[in-house]
Every structure is written in structure tokens, then in C-alpha cells.
Amino acid sequence: MGLDLRLVRGGLRIAAIGAVLLFIFLFFFDxxxxxxxxxxxxxxxxxxxxxINGWHAHSDLRWLMLLTIIGALALTFxxxxxxxxxxxxxxxxILTALSGVTTILVAYRVILNNPGxxxxxxxKIGAWLGLFSLIGITVGGxxxxxxxxxxxxxAGDQARTAVSGLASSDPAPAAATPAGDAPSVDEPPTTPA
Numbered sequence: 001m002g003l004d005l006r007l008v009r010g011g012l013r014i015a016a017i018g019a020v021l022l023f024i025f026l027f028f029f030d031x032x033x034x035x036x037x038x039x040x041x042x043x044x045x046x047x048x049x050x051x052i053n054g055w056h057a058h059s060d061l062r063w064l065m066l067l068t069i070i071g072a073l074a075l076t077f078x079x080x081x082x083x084x085x086x087x088x089x090x091x092x093x094i095l096t097a098l099s100g101v102t103t104i105l106v107a108y109r110v111i112l113n114n115p116g117x118x119x120x121x122x123x124k125i126g127a128w129l130g131l132f133s134l135i136g137i138t139v140g141g142x143x144x145x146x147x148x149x150x151x152x153x154x155a156g157d158q159a160r161t162a163v164s165g166l167a168s169s170d171p172a173p174a175a176a177t178p179a180g181d182a183p184s185v186d187e188p189p190t191t192p193a
Contacts, residue, residue, distance in 0.1 A: 015140030029126025088162030096141035
């Protein structure tokens with residue numbers, strides 16, 4: 001069974017394009033660099049200003065970004081190859097939630113809490129492009145949910161059902177009783193008076 005990209009609908013196309021762009025921006029674009037008076041000093045001395053890409057700048061957040069990229073591309077591959085996966089929660093809802101959380105965390109890191117003091121560290125174009133790519137993945141995931149006819153309330157119901165199903169499928173271990181004390185099937189259990 002081959003891949004037919006014509007089968008990939010609008011929402012997943014947007015998410016896939018965002019995922020490819022995020023991959024490029026994460027690894028090949030500068031996210032942060034030395035600026036301010038320290039950058040000016042580097043320029044006067046003739047030293048290239050140090051920069052860092054998104055992968056090396058975010059030790060924990062990079063894994064969430066990579067998972068978001070893989071999730072978007074996996075859903076696109078499944079749609080293009082006409083593969084279906086039976087899951088308790090719609091995969092597009094999972095992608096939307098994952099990319100939404102990742103977008104919020106990257107926005108916080110880029111806008112409010114970049115790595116280092118603002119007088120020393122400049123936010124570079126790669127960080128902004130990465131953030132916009134994540135927004136694109138989130139919007140694409142949401143549109144894919146709409147195309148599948150899944151709303152946020154339905155996705156929440158699916159998640160609650162899945163979690164309660166997991167909780168009920170893990171029975172508590174039965175207490176061991178000695179063989180002589182167990183009531184037989186034919187006799188009703190007796191209670192002490």
C-alpha cells in the first residue's frame with residue numbers, strides 16, 4: 001500500500017507543514033544569541049557573537065517539540081497510507097493537546113523567560129519561527145479534529161472513558177483465604193451470631 005498525499009486533508013496538511021518547518025527551525029536556525037553590551041564588546045574585539053539553536057537551548061522542552069513533530073508526521077503518514085489505528089481518543093485530539101501544551105511552553109520560554117538575562121541574551125528569528133510553526137501544528141490538529149467531527153467535549157469524554165477503563169481493568173489483588181475456610185458454592189456463607 002503506497003502513500004497518496006491527496007488523501008491528507010487540510011488540517012493534517014497544515015500540521016505536517018508546521019512539523020517539517022519546526023524540525024528545520026529547531027535544528028538549523030539560531031534561537032538565542034549574545035546581545036546587549038556583551039554582544040557589542042564581542043563586535044569590538046572581533047569575535048563572532050555566540051548563538052545557539054533550539055535543540056541545544058532547551059534540554060527538556062526539545063523532547064516535547066520532537067514528540068510533537070513525530071506525532072504530526074505520523075498522523076499524516078497514517079492518512080496518506082489509509083491506515084487506521086483504534087484508539088480510545090481521536091489521534092487528532094491527542095495531537096492538538098500535545099501541540100497546544102508545547103506551544104504554550106515554548107511561548108513562555110521565548111517571550112517571558114528566555115535563557116539568560118535580557119540585557120545579555122537576544123531572542124533570534126529561529127525562536128519566533130519555531131513558535132509560529134507550533135501554532136501551525138496546533139491549528140492544523142484542531143482543523144483535523146473538526147474534519148473528523150470531534151469536538152473538545154467529545155475528546156474530553158473519550159479521554160475520561162479511557163482513563164476510567166484503565167482504572168477498572170486493573171483489579172485489586174484478591175485476598176488469599178485458606179482452602180478450608182472458603183464457603184462452597186452450594187452453601188451460603190454463614191455469619192457469626
